Amino acid sequence: KNPLSYGVNADQRDQDPQLRGRSLELVRDAAKLLDERRMLRFDPASGNLAVTDLGRVASHFYIRAESVATFNEMLDNAPDPSDADLIHIICCAEEFENVKVRPEELGEVDKLKKECCPLTVRAPVEEFSGKCCVLLQAYISRFKVNSFTLISDTNYIASNAGRVARALFEMCLKRGAASAAVKLLRIAKSVDHRIWWFLTPLRHFEAELPGNVFKALESRKLGEQAGYDSFEAAISLLDMLPKEVGQLCHWNRGGDKIYRFASYLPRLEMSCNVQPVTRGILRFQVHLKPVFEWHGRWHGGAEGFWLLVEDGENNRM
Numbered sequence: 001k002n003p004l005s006y007g008v009n010a011d012q013r014d015q016d017p018q019l020r021g022r023s024l025e026l027v028r029d030a031a032k033l034l035d036e037r038r039m040l041r042f043d044p045a046s047g048n049l050a051v052t053d054l055g056r057v058a059s060h061f062y063i064r065a066e067s068v069a070t071f072n073e074m075l076d077n078a079p080d081p082s083d084a085d086l087i088h089i090i091c092c093a094e095e096f097e098n099v100k101v102r103p104e105e106l107g108e109v110d111k112l113k114k115e116c117c118p119l120t121v122r123a124p125v126e127e128f129s130g131k132c133c134v135l136l137q138a139y140i141s142r143f144k145v146n147s148f149t150l151i152s153d154t155n156y157i158a159s160n161a162g163r164v165a166r167a168l169f170e171m172c173l174k175r176g177a178a179s180a181a182v183k184l185l186r187i188a189k190s191v192d193h194r195i196w197w198f199l200t201p202l203r204h205f206e207a208e209l210p211g212n213v214f215k216a217l218e219s220r221k222l223g224e225q226a227g228y229d230s231f232e233a234a235i236s237l238l239d240m241l242p243k244e245v246g247q248l249c250h251w252n253r254g255g256d257k258i259y260r261f262a263s264y265l266p267r268l269e270m271s272c273n274v275q276p277v278t279r280g281i282l283r284f285q286v287h288l289k290p291v292f293e294w295h296g297r298w299h300g301g302a303e304g305f306w307l308l309v310e311d312g313e314n315n316r317m
Contacts, residue, residue, distance in 0.1 A: 028044070028047075031049060032044070033065070034055070034065060036069075037054075037065055037068050037069045037072065038052060038054050038055075038068075038072060039052060039054050039055035039058055039065060039068055040052055040055045053174040054068065054171060054174060057167055057170040057171055057174065058167065060167075060170075061163055061164070061166060061167035061170070062163070063093070063095075063164065063167045064093075064094045064095065066094040067093040067094045067095060067164070070089075070092050070093065070094065071089060071093075071168060071171060074089045074092065075089070075171075075172070075175070075177070075180070079177075080179055080180075081179075081180055081183070082183075083119055083183055083187065084119040084120040084121075084122060085122065086168070086180065086183050086184055086187060087119055087133055087136065087137070087187060088121075088122035088123060088129065088133060089168065090136075090161060090164050090165055090168060090187070091123070091128075091129045091130075091132035091133045091136060091157075091161075092123075092129045093160075093164050095160050095164060096128060096129070096132045096157060096160065097128060098156075099128045099131060099132055099153050099156065099157065100128070101125070101126055101127065101128060101131050102149060105131075105147055105149060105150055106125060106126070108145070108146060108147055108150060109125045109131055109134050109135075109150070110125060112134050112135070112137075112138045112143065112145070113125060113134045115143065116137060116138045116141040116143035117133075117134055117137040117138070117141075118137065118141070118196065118198075119137060121133045121134055121137075131153070132157050135150065135153055135154045135157050136157050136158070136161050136191070138154065139154050139157065139158045139161075139191075139194065140190050140191060140194055140195075140196060141196070142194055158191065161191050162188055162191040162192050165184055165187050165188035165191060166188050168184050169181055169184040169185050169188055172184055178308060178310040178311075181308070182308070185306065197230065198230050199214070199218060199230060200214055200217045200218055200230050200233065200234050201230060201231055201234050201265055202214065202217065202234055202258070202261060202262065202265075204298070205261045205264075205298075208257070208261065209254070209257070209258065209261065210251060210254075212249075212250050212251065213249040213250070213251055213254070213258060216248065216249045216250045216251075217233065217234070217248075217249060218230075231265070231267075234262055234265060235262065235265060235267060237258065237259060237262045238259070238262055238263060240259075241255075242255040242256045242258075242259040243255050245258050245259050245262075246258065260293075263292060263293045264292060264293055264295055264298050264299070265292060266290075266292050266299070266303050266305075267290075267291055267292050268288050268289060268290055268291065268305065269288070269289045269291050270286065270287065270288055270289075271286075271287045272284060272285065272286050272287075273285040284309065286307065288305075288307075
């Protein structure tokens with residue numbers, strides 16, 4: 001009813017009362033912008049549009065075009081990002097731009113950064129991305145936040161971080177970035193379950209096991225530089241007798257229970273045969289066998305797995 005509010009002057013309105021020309025111009029500008037961000041392919045000559053994998057992922061997870069542009073730029077600048085880099089990329093999404101930095105919160109945010117952030121915070125806490133990174137790590141670490149406004153911000157970040165992380169995971173799959181995809185998948189699972197991937201997976205049974213069991217298991221951690229794998233460390237309990245498991249976890253009478261829960265951890269035995277078909281095509285024959293005890297209470301109706309074929313030398317799938 002009032003085209004002037006949309007940047008249409010009086011002459012354009014008189015020449016084109018239906019504003020079809022202006023509408024076409026807006027559509028072309030939007031298509032060119034999405035083409036620059038690799039979300040679709042636009043041919044200006046014919047006006048044809050073609051969808052891309054990146055556009056499908058953004059649409060499926062409701063990711064803003066500005067966020068996709070940010071992700072493209074940051075992933076291009078970091079061919080082999082670390083866990084801290086990827087959490088920083090997640091927190092730079094436009095979905096979190098509404099998180100405001102308030103001067104009265106900086107003291108508590110700095111305290112959270114020192115006490116409950118196992119990963120390096122790449123941005124200063126005075127920026128929304130730095131604040132989001134601190135609050136996201138505090139949420140995963142299950143650290144208590146006192147300020148009412150920080151509690152509200154934490155809930156907002158937690159409700160969106162898992163979706164953004166899953167979208168980035170799918171984007172890295174489409175890009176063939178194997179290392180980044182695996183790291184983003186475990187970040188997304190950490191947000192969903194509020195358990196860091198470097199802690200023992202037996203924490204999924206926190207309601208059934210006492211806290212000293214987890215502390216005893218995690219005190220054996222040798223650090224990532226020594227090749228520590230929390231999942232393999234938990235599975236190694238199955239090579240011991242239940243009595244030995246109880247002694248190791250400082251819960252002698254609970255050795256059988258810990259052993260039983262360790263047997264519930266989902267794992268597969270895999271064998272693979274590879275045959276060349278042509279110069280650029282390989283045929284894979286993969287055989288998977290579950291080697292864990294199924295329990296409906298913990299596994300539900302189905303258990304999903306990702307099978308990734310990776311070129312270790314070139315870091316691509």
